[in-house]
Amino acid sequence: MRHSSITVGAVAAGLLLGTAAPALAASDEDLSTIRAEIKEMRADYVHKIDSLEKRLRVAEAEAKAAKAAAAKRTPATAATTTAATTVEPAPVVLAAAPPPPQAAAPRAPAGPGAFNPAISVILNGSLSSFEHDPSVARVPGFALGDAGLADRGFSLGESEIAITANVDHEFLANLIVTINHDQIAVEEGYIQTTALPGGFTARAGRFFSGIGYLNEKHAHAWDFEDAPLPYRVLLANQYGDDGVQVRWLAPTDFFLEFGAEAFRGDAFPAGGAANEGVGTMTGYVHSGGDIDDSSSFLAGLSYLRSKADKRDTGGDMFTGTDDLGIASLVFKWAPGGNPTVTNLIANAEYFFGHEQGDFNGVPVDYNRTGFYVQGAYQFMPQWRIGVRYAELQTANVPIALVGSTLDDFGHSPQATTAMLEYDTSEFGRFRLQYTYDEADLRPNNEFVAQYTVSIGPHGAHNF
């Protein structure tokens, strides 16, 4: 095809030169006649070439079919047929040139395995070092859910197996199993619609709530090794539970999304599956867009209301309600929108919490606030640095609870973190992190070295 069009081009150029030279002295009328003639001629040639190519293709296909048929008819002499084919001169000449592009019918991989769900595995390993014993660390003023510090020394960390596929044309299913300290748990397992009209998406099963910004992301997708202090203290790292979710994406030019969820209410800060097993309700709105070619943002307001029925946190019993509001802002920057060489991710979230009820038999009603600010900057391909600062504020406790878990001893917990990261690829990451942890009364120096790898199909990540 390439050869033929070059020849035609040369012929056309020759014709152009030949006709253009006398035309220099010709009138406008002549010129337009000539132009019309050239145009006609060109169209004619294009048409002729097209039909020639078509004939060639048909001839090739026929030849191929004939050959295949011949091979089929005489299986005994198939070898000689093949040998004869390879010494035919014409195909050898063609083979020297790169194959011209060809149209292809849409393909699909064959075999029963093609319907297997996509399976990916995340492996994590870490080496942690603490100046003071992490197993006795607490955050004065706060009843903690299952959100202790890591153990000292080597640890496999949390390994994750994710399995996902479309169920049918209406919805998909996703299962994420974690293995942590040799215990297997279902971290997420849900079905989600793919074809609801009107911008609605519904989900049911076990999943991380869409509140805040980091909550929905899996730990391996965070920019630091651990959750920021407010997430750790107020949500036991992140809120996931059994329930249903509905999201609606508004038909706007900018991104505007509303979401609401109802959960069983078993996970901290809820507990005991209160309210007949519908103990937690959430609502949130997310909005965002591009600021310019290089910058984009996502902002969110979230609200979580959970009921606790004899919630047990290390021996402390709480029955009552927990309200938590979160304001989130994420900003991402990459020069020209291309994050390959350098990019920045900055995010901050503000938490406002209120608990009311009965704590170890004492009526309580108190507010707590907290925030974190963090940034991770890729300064050259494969290398990132990050810093994070987090702080919590407690309220005064009733006299009866002085000296208890809820007594902050006049201390406001803080933590400052720095990290350095090296990515071998999108799938492999090595990270060093240091935290000056003032969450407890006695400051702690914490170091962690961590690797995270992902194997299996390439995942798609949210913002």
Place this chain on the structure above:
Amino acid sequence: MHRILFGIVLVAAASTQPARADLSVFACEPEWGALSKEIGGDKISIYIATTGSQDPHQVQARPSLIAKARGADVTVCTGAELEIGWLPMIARQAANAKIQPGTPGSFEATSFVQLQEIPTRLDRAEGDIHAAGNPHIQTDPRMILLVAKPLSERFAELDTANAALYAQRYADFAQRWTAAMTKWNVAVAPLKGVTIAVQHTSWIYMINWLGLKQVVALEPKPGVPPSSGYLAEVLETIQHQPVKMVIRAAYEDDRPSAFVSERAKIPAVTLPFTVGGTDEAKDLFSLYDDTVKRLLAAAKP
């Protein structure tokens, strides 16, 4: 509370685009946006998700893209896993049944042409490879024509009222494109057999079209940025097998090719790679005009 919510919904509804074209196209890359424009004319509205300065492998599923995908009737993308890191997330979050993978509203250009460099070994140790083959088909103008026809048919299928118009615009485009290809094919004759180094292996289709010879790639594996040690190896290869130029796409980091260009004393050629990759590449026609011009300039003895 309800009144506030209702107010927000009203504001949201009011801010949607009032004048809608017949077919709303979400094009993943500028070349497919440009081709959609050629086929659809003013019967379609086009949102192009990426620019010529962005690496189409590395795009974030940004809120703005999700908002635009929500109202799309069709996504026109490269496919062959080029957009695997972001498009599935956008299609899912956009909650738009029309553009889910496998539906007529999900058009993938690479499924209509024969792909090259289909890996014989599917292993991440081979770098950023694509199971279906090299997806960068837009570097060969013949591919554009092969994709144009099924695209016009898809538009006709999705918007039957304008089917005749899409067919007619395709015929017109095919004629203009064939004429332009005739012109390019004459112009590029001096490029036949020219040896090149490439930064990323994005150019196989252009290499086949022009009869170029790729001697070496600057990336040790596709998608893996080269270390200076590896670039020294590349320079050694170039000493034994001289190349005329080193080629990179406009969106790629200019340092590796600049490093090689300086030391091997060969021109570093920045090619637009897609519409908008360079100032000159304003549409599909000028994309190849500019590509050919830049290659010819560098190949001059």
